[in-house]
Amino acid sequence: MPDFSVSFQPQNKTVKVKKGATLLEAASKAQITINNLCGGDGICGRCKMIIKEGQVSGGVSSKLTREEIQQGFVLACQTFIKTDLVVEIPEETWAKEKIIADEDAERFRDFEQELLYKKEYTPSPLITKIYVELENPSLANNTADQQRACDAVRKKLKYRSSQMGLKIIKSLPEILRDFDYRITATVGLRRDIAEIMNIEGGDTSDKNYMVVVDMGTTTVVAHLVDANTIKTIDAKACFNSQGIYGREVTARMMAAERKGTSKLQKLLIEDINRLIGGLAEDNRIDLKNITAVVCAGNTAMGHFLLGLPTQNIRRSPYVPTSVAPPPLRAAEVGIEINSRGLLYSLPGISGWVGSDITAGILATEMNEKEELSLLVDIGTNGEIVIGNREWLVSCSASAGPALEGANEECGMRAEIGAIERVYVENGKILYKTIGEAPPRGICGSGIIDLLSVLLNEGIIDRSGKFIADSSEKLTSTNGLKSFFLTCGQESQNKKPIFITESDIENVITAKAAIFAAMKILVERLDLSFDDIKHFYIAGAFGNYINIENAINIGLIPAVPKDKIEFVGNTSIRGAKIVAFYKQALYKIDKIRENTTYYDLMGADDYIEEFKKAMFLPHTDIEIFHRRQ
């Protein structure tokens, strides 16, 4: 097949692609990040581009106006390349800054420090750097270089045994003699053995950094931590570049089967490398001083990270390739840190309950409490676990990214300019943006508020449909009904910010999937929500969710407010605990072993419960009226 050349303006980047590739794939290859949300399904209409020269094929999208079509606009994800092309990417399509600060991390910073420090044990990072001064050899003590170094490290760290690989052994004679037997050993825990991963001359023990990654389906978050001070230095996030293959992991697994897992792996690894590179650069840290990466995420992401086959995860009986892969050299999968640095991919529970949940259990310590807790992690996939120190049961529900602000016409991540609050004052529907900036879109917490307000104000009915003539901000174009929060005069790009009936349906589907899973799990365990003493809500929207509104739309049951705790991104927090306390590596593996998985996919009781939850708040209103 011939290659076509596609040039993108104004980035001035040209790539070669095969016939049959979409314009979106070409943009991905050119490493141009597009603000698309729907993952190439032609739904979000965010990937508009203008064909300046050349021929393309593909259907006409209803997301484009007649004027746009006449001007050469296409949806990149629906457009196939037929000849060499010159393409213009409008500014609104082009995500100028791929990597952004993880503001969620900022919000949780104090909280996180507190949680990390309340552990009973003293910090003991997964990777330690220790400085040792060896005895100089003499006829009375002519122990071999390797044994001299290993013994000294073992004694200092009080390990039973320590080992090092061939490359380091080979380098020892020179390093020891050049630095007068004063060395710094980088020691990692690999399986049960303390492994001396690196030997440097002199004292470099003050430079020991790790990166902790939450591999979300929608967003990849990375935190740079200092293993010596047990502190988070910086946090960055980016959209998961795999998005071009679908919004949900199922679509990506299908893409992996068609195109090879390595394609998906590459995109994820590139995201992680970009985040690590950005964190290192901004904080002037040499990559060689980053000694480990600890990753958590759903099981499919865990598979993509390592390039493991995913095809059996999405087919009954949903068998993953591995839920507890061994620690590897980060370099083995292409992660760019110290060349001998380790990659820990935390253990998960099943094909649909990943290490984000085991990390969440570790972070909330629900596995150590006598009383019952429920942890719900609201992401693109909703995962729920109930239990205590005796037992843990988990399940999963496919919610889609609507509650992350990533599945609506005007949805966006919780960044500056995102509408994060919607409320009624003096009969008027008002809103508040993050950073008090001009509004750019609505993020998850804003969407929950908005639905609750629309319901309370009688603008939508309990099934989420607009009630005709209920508000002057309600419009209907081509049969598409929308409610306008702002008409554009005050928004950043002068574009209106609105919610469509279809957006509302997506939100209801998402909340119904999660609520139904919670309810089924409680019922299957012969419990009621009243038996749960701690109700942990995790997810990227975090602290800023309005509990009353969440109960009002039926996302969470009407439990007393003081039982509810917003715990933010517990995936990254749990991973950070492992990075800082190596004992936690055993703990999280115990959690994995002790957590049962209930599969709800296709279960009759779940489908029934899901249907009941497709109302606002629920067909059984009583569940949401027992608040104290």
Added chain:
Amino acid sequence: MPDFSVSFQPQNKTVKVKKGATLLEAASKAQITINNLCGGDGICGRCKMIIKEGQVSGGVSSKLTREEIQQGFVLACQTFIKTDLVVEIPEETWAKEKIIADEDAERFRDFEQELLYKKEYTPSPLITKIYVELENPSLANNTADQQRACDAVRKKLKYRSSQMGLKIIKSLPEILRDFDYRITATVGLRRDIAEIMNIEGGDTSDKNYMVVVDMGTTTVVAHLVDANTIKTIDAKACFNSQGIYGREVTARMMAAERKGTSKLQKLLIEDINRLIGGLAEDNRIDLKNITAVVCAGNTAMGHFLLGLPTQNIRRSPYVPTSVAPPPLRAAEVGIEINSRGLLYSLPGISGWVGSDITAGILATEMNEKEELSLLVDIGTNGEIVIGNREWLVSCSASAGPALEGANEECGMRAEIGAIERVYVENGKILYKTIGEAPPRGICGSGIIDLLSVLLNEGIIDRSGKFIADSSEKLTSTNGLKSFFLTCGQESQNKKPIFITESDIENVITAKAAIFAAMKILVERLDLSFDDIKHFYIAGAFGNYINIENAINIGLIPAVPKDKIEFVGNTSIRGAKIVAFYKQALYKIDKIRENTTYYDLMGADDYIEEFKKAMFLPHTDIEIFHRRQ
């Protein structure tokens, strides 16, 4: 520097070499094995070649006759290449069969089986292949592939934990499903973890082979063993190709510093691969079913095997790079067995007491006995260890290869045609060859006999010099005195077989070095030879040494015959015990830790003792007259 082309006849092989290379190096590059013994020092005169075309430089050797020089004969090791060459290699120079059967192994076969079986524990090979039938996945049991396989293996083998690498994890989904969840796992012990090194579909557990190698300075021996039946299948040996860089390890370490360790490593690895390849081919075994290689040898060889720097071994305070390297993938150093097969390089004690000795201690079990034992391993380097289950002390003496038949004009390995016995009958000096074949040379045991006979018959004096007119078989050519065992009419190649005064001096030096070391060790420990209850003599000449003759020339002290046990190649036997009993891996490491090393190099008492031992049998004849 320009390359020269050197063509060898009759092999019809052509190689390119750099200016300054010797003809011997060119032959090595062409993989033509030369029967040389002296390691390129111009001493043995075995590497004669004829220059047919082209120019060379280099001195004239006294090893060549005037006629030979006129015909274009040169010594390859002393000849530098100046132009393109055509070279003829006479048949006597060219070792047609590089790999030979290890006949020493044949002789010790019964003995070895007995020793291996008298262990108190049941066999448990270092690498196990087990067949498991996994439960097919269902919704009730949808454990991940890796955990399903690891759990089953762990349970069957009763290990605490088991792990597998990324490549195998990746291959699991396909193998499990293609073979209906019936698999064979190859499980190795690596550090303290049971590592699943390989997974194959179906039941292949009956094919599990290992190779055990003794890396001698002069000879490399490899035995092919069946890990299931705990039996030796075949044994082969070859001269160590590193010989072109010197007879003794010191010269080779110097070469490694000049030319890079990897050159020496490559030669050793090629020898090992040739032996393994030959063993596999002859026994119709697929290399992929060879799961491990266990190597023992002196510390320098252990370093060459792994490519470790050797420069500090030969300089005070004689510090090796490593005496206990970790198990590695054999492929990491280029050994060709199963691509994930392991290489165990057994632990040694110091720079001059290697894993051949720890293996010897393991094989003789002297570390488990209450009474005192002395083990002397007579190789190119003589190593001695004295001790019991409480303590072990070792030392080393540089003997040279004279006692292996590899340092004499007519010396040879103990192969068919080697004179292995020399004795006097009816006043005549007679001999016996291995296999009753026409004589080709003298091997180690024959040389010891010959010296003893020459001494008894008054043909040499106590300092090893020929006594004039003492025998009609004594000749003197150009001042070089020789004793002729046969004048050539009955020898295989019609060449005479003789011993020179200089040969005798080499043998005396060798025996003096070894005896002095034994004596010093005994004295430093405030012991006498009478305190030793077991006197183990190890070495390639093995069973066939005549004790009385050995005592007569002063190689071993005059201890009662029933205390002396010839134990053959304990290096390979100890390695085999490790291969067959994985507990022995811990045992040999304990031996390493518990054995003290006395360095004799340059010690005044050693030099004094060595001088005294430079007589036949010794200046102090009394030591050799206290026999019972």
